[in-house]
Amino acid sequence: MPVALLLACFNDTLFPQVGRTTVELLERLGCQVSFPAEQTCCGQMHGNSGFRDEALALAARLLWVFRDEQAIVCPSASCVGWMRELAPALAREAGDAELAGQLDQLAARTFELTEFLCDELAVEDVGATFPHRVAYHPTCHSQRGLKLGDRPRRLLGAVRGLELLEIPSEDCCGFGGTFAVKNADVSTAMLEDKLRDIEATGAEVCAAVDSSCLMQISGGLRRQRSGMRTLHVAEILAARP
Amino acid sequence: MSFPSNAAIALDDEQLRRNLHKATTTIRAKRAGAVAELPDWDELREAGAAIKAGALATLPEQLERLEAAVTARGGTVHWARDAAEANATVAEIAERHGADELIKVKSITTDEIELNDALGQRGITAHETDLAELVNQLAGDWSSHILVPAIHRNRDEIRSLFERTIASGQRLDDDPSALTATARAHLRELFLRVPFAVSGANFAVAETGTTMVVESEGNGRMCTTLPQVLVTVMGIEKVLPSWRDLEVFLQLLPRSSTGERMNPYTSLWSGVRAGDGPQEFHLVLLDNGRTNVLADEVGREALHCIRCSACLNVCPVYSRVGGHAYDSVYPGPIGAILTPQLHGLDAAPTLPWASSLCGACLEVCPVQIDIPKLLVHLRGRVTREVRGGRRAERTGMKLIAWAFATRRRYEMAQRLRRLGRGPLANAAAAPWARSRELPEPPAQTFREWWRERRED
Numbered sequence: 001m002p003v004a005l006l007l008a009c010f011n012d013t014l015f016p017q018v019g020r021t022t023v024e025l026l027e028r029l030g031c032q033v034s035f036p037a038e039q040t041c042c043g044q045m046h047g048n049s050g051f052r053d054e055a056l057a058l059a060a061r062l063l064w065v066f067r068d069e070q071a072i073v074c075p076s077a078s079c080v081g082w083m084r085e086l087a088p089a090l091a092r093e094a095g096d097a098e099l100a101g102q103l104d105q106l107a108a109r110t111f112e113l114t115e116f117l118c119d120e121l122a123v124e125d126v127g128a129t130f131p132h133r134v135a136y137h138p139t140c141h142s143q144r145g146l147k148l149g150d151r152p153r154r155l156l157g158a159v160r161g162l163e164l165l166e167i168p169s170e171d172c173c174g175f176g177g178t179f180a181v182k183n184a185d186v187s188t189a190m191l192e193d194k195l196r197d198i199e200a201t202g203a204e205v206c207a208a209v210d211s212s213c214l215m216q217i218s219g220g221l222r223r224q225r226s227g228m229r230t231l232h233v234a235e236i237l238a239a240r241p
Numbered sequence: 242m243s244f245p246s247n248a249a250i251a252l253d254d255e256q257l258r259r260n261l262h263k264a265t266t267t268i269r270a271k272r273a274g275a276v277a278e279l280p281d282w283d284e285l286r287e288a289g290a291a292i293k294a295g296a297l298a299t300l301p302e303q304l305e306r307l308e309a310a311v312t313a314r315g316g317t318v319h320w321a322r323d324a325a326e327a328n329a330t331v332a333e334i335a336e337r338h339g340a341d342e343l344i345k346v347k348s349i350t351t352d353e354i355e356l357n358d359a360l361g362q363r364g365i366t367a368h369e370t371d372l373a374e375l376v377n378q379l380a381g382d383w384s385s386h387i388l389v390p391a392i393h394r395n396r397d398e399i400r401s402l403f404e405r406t407i408a409s410g411q412r413l414d415d416d417p418s419a420l421t422a423t424a425r426a427h428l429r430e431l432f433l434r435v436p437f438a439v440s441g442a443n444f445a446v447a448e449t450g451t452t453m454v455v456e457s458e459g460n461g462r463m464c465t466t467l468p469q470v471l472v473t474v475m476g477i478e479k480v481l482p483s484w485r486d487l488e489v490f491l492q493l494l495p496r497s498s499t500g501e502r503m504n505p506y507t508s509l510w511s512g513v514r515a516g517d518g519p520q521e522f523h524l525v526l527l528d529n530g531r532t533n534v535l536a537d538e539v540g541r542e543a544l545h546c547i548r549c550s551a552c553l554n555v556c557p558v559y560s561r562v563g564g565h566a567y568d569s570v571y572p573g574p575i576g577a578i579l580t581p582q583l584h585g586l587d588a589a590p591t592l593p594w595a596s597s598l599c600g601a602c603l604e605v606c607p608v609q610i611d612i613p614k615l616l617v618h619l620r621g622r623v624t625r626e627v628r629g630g631r632r633a634e635r636t637g638m639k640l641i642a643w644a645f646a647t648r649r650r651y652e653m654a655q656r657l658r659r660l661g662r663g664p665l666a667n668a669a670a671a672p673w674a675r676s677r678e679l680p681e682p683p684a685q686t687f688r689e690w691w692r693e694r695r696e697d
Contacts, residue, residue, distance in 0.1 A: 012687045013655045014680050019687035035691050040651040050624030054642035093539055144600035171557045176597025184672035185249045189561045219677030
């Protein structure tokens, strides 16, 4: 199956291993992966920060970049959530019903990675081996936005050697895009509680489907000189013995 | 003061954080249990949202029906454009009766218009009769939660407050029922003495002119039945077309707010009845910015709110900073979308950002208000309509948008990632770096790897 990778700008720039492992994983499962190199950013940061026109210009650019792609896979739940809900809503709010309709159509062809694996490819065991204790953090946009439910846990649960641990609270990690710097004190208070809950699981790795939230969590773990590390779910699913 | 600086002060208060954590955790669990009992909870939420949307779409008609029905049953309806008009109306009615004191049912609407202060300036003392409102009034403090106004206080603080005020000279136990008994003795005397009461309204039914208060302590029942004169101040968005609509809201509200199947007291009254209850009833219909909210096609959804406060309790921001940081009688997520709309965007320009957009509020809202969407909508309106400020952010955002508009500029911008390390980067990213390390920039971007791989 041909699939186009929509990577997200921060994965491309700061977390390239998420893109590399997503490509490896999809190819191993028989997909022909393309990476339309004209892609930049989906506009989420601008949209969430109140810069509607700039956000819609970037979202409209994606329409053009992915115009011929039938299946688009994105390893960033918050970007998919933005494309599905908020971007079309902002286009409607701006009075551009045509753009909103086109964005809806693009969103209908766009899948978050674990959605694509579970729903389109109908796999749970992707053939990975990862003999470690993993705490899965359901990020807000994956859980409450995209309603991924137990998809990521099903995929992780089928990984050989992996012990899946539950974090007691599903509260936000405190990232929230520019919230992390605009409301740095509140963001830090939220992060401290989240780190305490994650560390209490005794996991070696904290995993999630959003690199942005993992940047917040790993930033805090490294500051506290914790031995725990963070990994995107794609990195675990691509792991071989 | 801005939300971030208010929040910083609140976060420094260890006692406050402990009180809030304990209280919000308890209420969250109670609500979740009560909601899980109903298999048709999501259908009820949909019905609630639809009824509110319908009522607001026909608001002028519903309000006129309400006015006609209340008048037909012997009540008097007053229309108040703003806080000053509403306060003057209440004060004039009180003065006409020679009342220099009155008793009050807990009402956020009267807090919104600062009725107690306005009455005080005209020599009229307003006594709060809800336990937590009484605590705040005695302490000279203000509400930090829609439903639990003294959530920021613990029992020990309340004990010493009572020893200084209504139980002066006594030594009290910090047992909650003993503290409640102390307040009760104080309040009973007021209920029996004062013949003039003011209330808010949770709902009003247009078809029968029925006004309604739901509560847990019985003080509302006392205030709406014992006095000779009752004045109810109600926001115009509280009107419901028909009696049947209450079926939905009387299930949604108690389970969402206190986590109870049913609230202990539901008081309903339609005008006046000879020899039974207040012999004079006034209904003050308050606009105070609500028609402006209604004019915003996206923002108007905020008027669906039934003040249950479920969004406060689940909010990771509210549950850490408390209500005072929002600097409004409407705190938490609902306050962040209501306050700037009611009082003007420039009066609360930082509130739409007082959220990580985690979506926990939408998940619990009994009338499905899409609070994250409204927050983003209001961020856009503040950015476009409030001039000045945020200069660095505006410049930065425009620059990034420009850079990301073409592949060439984007790939050039990616090369700057190496600047994001070391002490200089930490200084530039100070708010981030205070508690978090910056990510280590990779030697190779994904697209560089992809290009190499294709060339192999």
